Amino acid sequence: MPTYTTSVGIDFGGTSVKLGVCRDGELLCTDAPIPTANFPGPAALIGEMAARVAKLKEKFPAIAAIGVGVPGLVDFEHGFVHVLTNVPGWKHVPLKAILGEKTGLPVIVENDANAMAYAEFRYGAGRGMNNVVALTMGTGIGGGLILNGQLYRGSGCAAGEIGQMSIHFDGVAGHYGNLGALEKYTGNQQIAEHAMRRYAEAHIQKSAEDCTPKKIAEAAQAGDDIARQVWDEIADWLGTALASIAWLLNPDAFVIGGGVAQAGDLIFGPLNRKVQSMLSTVVWERLQILPARFSNESGIIGNAALAADSLG
Amino acid sequence: MPTYTTSVGIDFGGTSVKLGVCRDGELLCTDAPIPTANFPGPAALIGEMAARVAKLKEKFPAIAAIGVGVPGLVDFEHGFVHVLTNVPGWKHVPLKAILGEKTGLPVIVENDANAMAYAEFRYGAGRGMNNVVALTMGTGIGGGLILNGQLYRGSGCAAGEIGQMSIHFDGVAGHYGNLGALEKYTGNQQIAEHAMRRYAEAHIQKSAEDCTPKKIAEAAQAGDDIARQVWDEIADWLGTALASIAWLLNPDAFVIGGGVAQAGDLIFGPLNRKVQSMLSTVVWERLQILPARFSNESGIIGNAALAADSLG
Numbered sequence: 001m002p003t004y005t006t007s008v009g010i011d012f013g014g015t016s017v018k019l020g021v022c023r024d025g026e027l028l029c030t031d032a033p034i035p036t037a038n039f040p041g042p043a044a045l046i047g048e049m050a051a052r053v054a055k056l057k058e059k060f061p062a063i064a065a066i067g068v069g070v071p072g073l074v075d076f077e078h079g080f081v082h083v084l085t086n087v088p089g090w091k092h093v094p095l096k097a098i099l100g101e102k103t104g105l106p107v108i109v110e111n112d113a114n115a116m117a118y119a120e121f122r123y124g125a126g127r128g129m130n131n132v133v134a135l136t137m138g139t140g141i142g143g144g145l146i147l148n149g150q151l152y153r154g155s156g157c158a159a160g161e162i163g164q165m166s167i168h169f170d171g172v173a174g175h176y177g178n179l180g181a182l183e184k185y186t187g188n189q190q191i192a193e194h195a196m197r198r199y200a201e202a203h204i205q206k207s208a209e210d211c212t213p214k215k216i217a218e219a220a221q222a223g224d225d226i227a228r229q230v231w232d233e234i235a236d237w238l239g240t241a242l243a244s245i246a247w248l249l250n251p252d253a254f255v256i257g258g259g260v261a262q263a264g265d266l267i268f269g270p271l272n273r274k275v276q277s278m279l280s281t282v283v284w285e286r287l288q289i290l291p292a293r294f295s296n297e298s299g300i301i302g303n304a305a306l307a308a309d310s311l312g
Numbered sequence: 313m314p315t316y317t318t319s320v321g322i323d324f325g326g327t328s329v330k331l332g333v334c335r336d337g338e339l340l341c342t343d344a345p346i347p348t349a350n351f352p353g354p355a356a357l358i359g360e361m362a363a364r365v366a367k368l369k370e371k372f373p374a375i376a377a378i379g380v381g382v383p384g385l386v387d388f389e390h391g392f393v394h395v396l397t398n399v400p401g402w403k404h405v406p407l408k409a410i411l412g413e414k415t416g417l418p419v420i421v422e423n424d425a426n427a428m429a430y431a432e433f434r435y436g437a438g439r440g441m442n443n444v445v446a447l448t449m450g451t452g453i454g455g456g457l458i459l460n461g462q463l464y465r466g467s468g469c470a471a472g473e474i475g476q477m478s479i480h481f482d483g484v485a486g487h488y489g490n491l492g493a494l495e496k497y498t499g500n501q502q503i504a505e506h507a508m509r510r511y512a513e514a515h516i517q518k519s520a521e522d523c524t525p526k527k528i529a530e531a532a533q534a535g536d537d538i539a540r541q542v543w544d545e546i547a548d549w550l551g552t553a554l555a556s557i558a559w560l561l562n563p564d565a566f567v568i569g570g571g572v573a574q575a576g577d578l579i580f581g582p583l584n585r586k587v588q589s590m591l592s593t594v595v596w597e598r599l600q601i602l603p604a605r606f607s608n609e610s611g612i613i614g615n616a617a618l619a620a621d622s623l624g
Contacts, residue, residue, distance in 0.1 A: 250466025
């Protein structure tokens with residue numbers, strides 16, 4: 001269902017806030033990022049966001065809503081930010097109320113991984129599907145769920161934490177003491193450490209910088225057997241988690257973004273084989289494992305879409 | 313929201329079909345079970361179901377709908393039974409169409425674990441909640457999901473297969489080759505085998521009959537340390553899966569039925585501790601782990617409720 005509402009999407013990251021104007025999934029314009037460190041606290045930063053929106057509204061008078069995605073826990077209903085771990089001073093901030101008052105526009109506030117999932121569902125790899133599980137793979141692994149055609153937030157707006165799911169009841173402890181946490185196996189740092197170990201076993205010295213997902217992909221493409229093996233192992237771990245989610249939710253698709261997804265067939269090939277090997281025909285037949293369509297712009301597009309769609 | 317619709321719930325098991333009449337979660341009457349083996353195929357068995365419903369309707373003329381729960385894969389929308397593994401001859405049966413025609417009543421057909429989840433959500437331990445994950449623990453482990461106040465079926469009506477989720481990427485293979493399948497650790501037979509192993513390690517001979525969930529619970533209550541240890545281990549395995557589901561879905565409650573749940577505090581004590589140890593405060597705070605309210609009658613009540621609520 002297309003929308004003709006013009007809206008602003010705001011992607012609030014750890015170091016900068018990015019803004020853009022969208023209509024029906026199309027990015028009409030992006031604004032220069034706001035460095036969060038330049039603003040001493042929430043009030044000043046929200047003030048700057050409002051000033052930027054006012055400027056954008058001069059250029060796009062049709063702007064009718066604002067969607068903000070934040071890297072942390074949100075009370076969606078009240079647009080209230082509980083806490084942003086990586087942004088000093090952001091604790092108990094009624095972002096929706098303040099930004100709404102300053103701009104005179106309806107505001108929605110969402111978790112960033114949910115916004116990414118929504119962008120892919122509405123305009124990306126999961127378009128036209130009912131049940132989509134989106135993952136963003138980086139330092140950590142975030143996730144967002146579209147179930148029965150709607151963003152599923154859970155009882156405390158905390159759903160979708162795929163990186164914290166366990167793939168081993170006696171495995172490596174995650175941030176919360178959760179044994180076997182997926183992101184302790186397939187987060188970028190853990191991938192680098194694992195690759196360095198595999199190279200060391202073959203008496204090859206590699207640094208962490210040599211073992212980013214990008215570098216391991218390049219090595220594998222150049223025929224490096226160890227790099228290929230590392231991708232197969234990542235596929236085993238990630239595939240175990242995806243298969244569990246598939247048994248539970250029987251979705252149409254997994255949509256995977258972030259550095260790992262950029263390895264293309266190197267990861268999607270073994271990942272598809274692994275997941276298929278763990279599912280019934282019925283669950284597998286309906287399932288696709290897809291790379292995300294959007295990358296850096298998914299926050300802006302997803303938040304803008306959430307804001308536009310919230311106007312009904 | 314109460315309903316005043318009277319409906320028939322039919323619980324189609326491997327060996328018998330049970331029928332009951334319900335109104336607003338209350339079981340008004342149950343009928344003698346129909347032994348499936350007495351009927352050579354679907355047509356005859358559906359004929360008997362229709363005859364039973366006609367009899368019940370003489371006594372309860374207000375009966376307005378029928379809900380049938382079956383132990384297998386269903387196309388909910390069309391009320392079509394794909395296959396019932398444990399009932400010979402049940403493959404590609406348009407149950408809704410045939411039973412509807414024979415009785416003149418609206419019919420819904422649902423998977424049995426989903427019906428159990430719905431019974432607990434509507435009238436049992438999960439009443440008044442929005443997001444409920446229900447498990448039935450027996451030979452296998454089935455599950456059903458209520459998300460955003462509705463039964464969630466997934467893209468192929470195959471969601472909720474909690475017993476197939478992996479708790480170990482290199483663990484025991486499940487029925488589908490899925491390594492680490494939960495039910496290969498906490499199904500009744502696996503629990504018995506594990507308990508026998510633990511006793512054998514202490515040079516105590518026990519048979520499988522001595523190691524049913526009921527017997528291990530009695531032993532633990534009588535102060536048997538090995539039996540207590542077995543419950544703690546079951547809690548570790550089951551808790552790992554529940555914590556993963558909680559990270560993914562951030563639900564209000566897990567509702568657990570079946571033999572294992574009847575061990576009471578022996579399982580719910582260590583299970584709560586395990587799950588709490590693996591979650592963030594935000595996810596844990598919202599979560600309850602509850603024994604199911606209904607046992608054998610959950611199929612009849614859940615299917616009757618689904619049928620009544622479908623009339624909306």
